[in-house]
Amino acid sequence: MSSDAQPSYGPAYMPADVPGPLARALVERDGRVMAPMGRAYPLVVDHAVGCEVWDVDGHRYLDLSAGVAVLAAGHCHPRLVAVAQAQLARFTHMAGTDFYNEPMIKAAEKLVALMPGGDGWQVFFTNSGTESIEASLKLARYVTGRQNIIGFYGAFHGRSYGSLSLTASKPRQRQGFFPLLPGTFHSYYPNCYRCPINLTHPTCAIACLDLIERTLFSTTTPASEVAAIVVEPIQGEGGYVVPPFGALRKLRALCDRHGIMLICDEVQSGVGRTGKMWAFDHEGIVPDIVASAKGLGGGLPIGAMIARAELARQWESGAHSNTYGGNGLTCAVTHELLCLVEAELMDNAATVGTHLLGRLQALQPRFAQIGAVRGRGLMIGVELIDPASGAPDHDLAQAVMTEAFRKGLLVLTCGASTIRFCPPLILTCEQADEAVGRFALTLEACLAC
Template identity: 35%
Template sequence: MSALEQSRHLATAIPGPRSCELIARKSAAVARGVGTTMPVYAARAFGGIVEDVDGNRLIDLGSGIAVTTIGNASPKVVERAAEQLHKFTHTCFMVTPYEGYVAVAEALNRLTPGDGDKRTALFNSGSEAVENAVKIARSYTRKQAVVSFDHAYHGRTNLTMALTAKSMPYKHGFGPFAPEIYRAPLSYPFRDAEFGKELATDGELAARRAITVIDKQVGADNLAAVIIEPIQGEGGFIVPAEGFLPTLLEWCHANGVVFIADEVQTGFARTGAMFACEHEGIVPDLIVTAKGIADGMPLSAVTGRAEIMDAPHVSGLGGTYGGNPVACAAALATIETIESDGLVARAAQIETLMKDKLGRLQAEDDRIGDVRGRGAMIAVELVKPGTLEPDPELTKNLLAAAHRAGVIVLSCGTFGNVLRFLPPLAISDELLLEGLDVLELILRDL
């Protein structure tokens, strides 16, 4: 696999003939509701390159939505997962447990913020882990209400759809949703500037605004948990103003409310820290992880304070596939690779490279309203020239042209006007900058 050349190469127009055949087969065989971003079908992937079935090599600035953080088919992950496959594929941890599950729990208890006694439970997906975090918080507090935030994304199951802010495509037509879910305003510095500089830059002030809404709409006596992404993912890679998260956490602790950090997209070195909470020095009560945890194998977790995690009764948590042994082997190899290869520091280097390049582009082009993010989780918010008005059409056209040029890049944001960059930390500087150069040329043409 390492023989996959790390260079962009267009062997055919995109999509090529084999991909076109597969597009037709998908239409005939796969449910219409399962959409795809790229018009190509992958054949191989390694490092910062995805090769399609027609031999086109694409620069990967998406990492399968922040999953293959250490690079696709990373050697240690392949080796350890293959070893486990030869031993056994499944016994169900709740029936015949195995060491891999325990070892992953030990690693997460060690790595997540906070020095106190912690416990972990493993699941399959981010949505499933979020649902279990809410279950645990409700069991511990004996309260029911949960608050999430504007622009939030927490998943596609019924409860997590209720927690998610954006209707289309995630919620439209799928209700009714789980009850006792409430929403509070987020700190969104770029857009809060419309209401004054102080609100845009003072996270504590923005948090007080949110707390006022929570007090009025819910009341701490009814509130089991507040759940928040330390940097929002689907909502637009929004980094709250400094002080927002610590003020919320302080209020939660003063009022007997569990603070849940959803680090599904931000976890495991992605933001230039092992977890995004570390940037503001906060220690959540519960932290939800998935995506980058196992380099592409399905695994997720809830980790947190022992007295909260141990609140549910025995057998109240679990699932047939949760903590699958092959996924656990991949997770242990992923964590080892992050630590041995210095990938937390590498994410910080990528941030410097990207913000330097994109910042210079922003200075020349008033359609780039904002450049934000941390580590290898960077976003560009596109607006109509000289305004704050979102420009989803420009975003859509830029993405389509980038895909035709062999660069995988994704969009996000409540208004559909944010380009998000999630390069694997294994990508070379040269490949990363080439991908950004392609986008710059396209933006100039548009």
């Protein structure tokens, strides 16, 4: 279907029959052969360009979800398509863990150049976020000789057993899968909107982080047995929670005091999304290990564990490996994507992100149900609440997400009741305005019911 045939965005554009008949038929077929996954809403994609998606019935949507914060350069970016086509015709896969190939080396060189200091790092390519976390946990245990790992309530690190043991954002994700990895512990994430220890900031000095030393280390695990602390610099699935400035520095100092590896999970927040290459760059800290994925492949499945070279080098040959890591196709696209991020996408995320944040904050006086608007760059969350109690309004968030879909806007929820805006990093201010307009219409419609 030609995109030229579609109506352009405008306040009047609201598909009446979403999902349409073709989408409904495919959803039914899907249900017969695909294992249940809990889809957000019945969007069945036909094709997509930039920040726009068309479903199989010809409905057009503005995409503020980017395939769950993946499509850093948007859908079908011409430079990525060209590189992918050229690489497909050259070679696709040659087991990067057994043989050498230039696309893999180039992608790793670019990643290292984009790390703090631009040197002194080594890369292990994976296929996903959860695999990057597994590799990070294994390296931390390997180099420290310690077993225990600390994560945070509200965290999401993936669903394989190691990462799931640290994931703590929804009980459903763990229910039925116990026992998880032994030696995993959780502490409180600095969420100032809902302070986990009921202090008021800004005078708290991020006291919730002190509980790691004051409580965990004096009750459940000696610091000397902790291999790593794993932290999302901005909590993603947990609700797009931005910690107060200084939280990461405080964690870095704590890790240094006890010889603990600091692992930053940048799977969702990294690769330019927050306006800097990595979200930890906002605090100027240097982690020991970084887990990346999502945006890294511009839509192709790739992840990376990036570790300080003196740590990564300690892995003896064969200690850790996989089959698809360093795949020629994904690495060629990743290299091109990283060049785009460095040259323009990161800056655009900062500029358009500030604009979008401001426009969403401007909605707050109109809608008492908007409890908080927070974010960095193009990683923005709008927490919806019951204005009477201030409690998260989960049902409203679900209704808003679904109604937004009917109004031609693709967004997802996260946390208990947050609508997340994680568009492609090519979003323009005009598209941001359009998204906010549709979001306001959506809120009006939901609240009128």
